[in-house]
Amino acid sequence: MANLKELEKIVGVDNVYLDKAHLIAYSYDATRSSFKPDAVVFPRDEKDVSEVLKFCNRNRVPIVPRGAGSGFTGGALPSEGGIVLAFEKHMNRILEIDMENMVAIVQPGVINMDLQKEVESKGLFYPPDPASENYSTIGGNVSENAGGMRATKYGITKDFVMALRAVLPNGEVIRAGKRTIKDVAGYNVVGTLVGSEGTLAVITEVTLKLLSKPKLSKTAMGIFPDVESAMRSVFKTMASGVTPVAMEFLDALTIRAVEEKYKIGLPKNAGGILVTDVDGDLEINLEKDLELIEAKFRENGAFDFKIAKDEAEAKDIWFARRNASQAISIYGSKKINEDVTVPRSKLPETLKKFGEVGEKYGIQIPCFGHSGDGNIHTNVMVDGKDPKAVEIGYKAIEEIFQITVDMGGTLSGEHGIGLAKAPYMKMAFTDAEMELFRSMKKAFDPNNILNPNKMGL
């Protein structure tokens, strides 16, 4: 192993940590798995990133970029040891908000919510809002191509990244994309780096598209007898010409858990709930959208539809969805959660089949999520202290992935592959496709130093 003390000459003594406390603190992410790095390094600027990468490339030291460590798939974990490169200390500034071109330029360590607040104070809008918005970073969001509650109308992170600066594993700085709406010169390197989970290059600057902030929004909730009719309503509504900002769902098990834990008065006979938001600048348009949504929901089986009268009521409606993840802990101490995504028209059949998997193994699989995007958070709940139950849980997960792939869906809509889903890549991609991914990795990182052992590569 190279002498890691040498890193102090590059970034300064205050920005290299080799002590136990730091190594433990940076060994985790939201998966709760742990791999200890050999050093934690806080680069001050792009030049530091470049010099640290040159050092790693020369000495064949693995290096893992890290945002807030809120990832759900182990992407920021140093599974091969080496260096964790963290941006929260220095590279966390909003560099520019260009009002005329409606663009923000930020460093990778900027927290998503800080950017949202800053642009909203100027009447602008950055829509991607992962539920981790209060702590996850733009670097992490770009690298995982994060989604959020507003993706149904506005899209996901990739739809807002116009340009990037990044450093290749050999230390070379590259620029990809432009501050322009259109740019078709050269390969789409921005598209390749977005969602690349820190395996191809270290992102050092991000140029993001901004929108005008809509003046008004309204929230509504539809109650259904079963989750299939709720899911049918999703694609029927979307195909009818209305585009809600959000279209989120809870299935029967999730509704029961929320009610048991929080007693907020959800109907006992509800088998599915859809929560939806619409926005715009004119009250009349919002009312028309909600009328259409209500008609589509009722046509497809909703027996109740409630529109929030004010912000407090909207907050109440959203409470069930926002607290679903905590509530389902009533079903088991270990949650194996995935974020599979299918074409919207396949949602009813997919949810039915997931229910059958639960029945087959005698386990609870509450589901909720971003149904407007076809994105289902499946939660296989088991007793974490019982190894047999955990084994059964993973068998159920494998079936869930197979059903998803058979439906024309994808293993991950927003959390990425990382370490957690790497074993399942073979189910979703052919040998030729996996080989193409490996060649791409090799082109960027011939010595395999950058976030090695991720994405099943």
Ligand SMILES: Cc1cc2nc3c(=O)[nH]c(=O)nc-3n(C[C@H](O)[C@H](O)[C@H](O)COP(=O)(O)OP(=O)(O)OC[C@H]3O[C@@H](n4cnc5c(N)ncnc54)[C@H](O)[C@@H]3O)c2cc1C
């Ligand atoms: C409670 C909770 C709710 C969540 N809700 C959502 C949600 O609604 N939608 C969603 O999409 N995700 C969600 N997530 C998952 C997670 O927050 C996102 O994946 C987020 O984008 C990760 O950001 P981070 O800053 O924590 O990145 P990290 O977890 O630190 O890193 C994620 C990946 O990005 C890479 N990376 C980080 N910075 C850079 C960089 N500068 N250059 C290159 N690679 C880099 C890392 O190597 C790693 O592979 C949630 C997580 C939690 C804990």
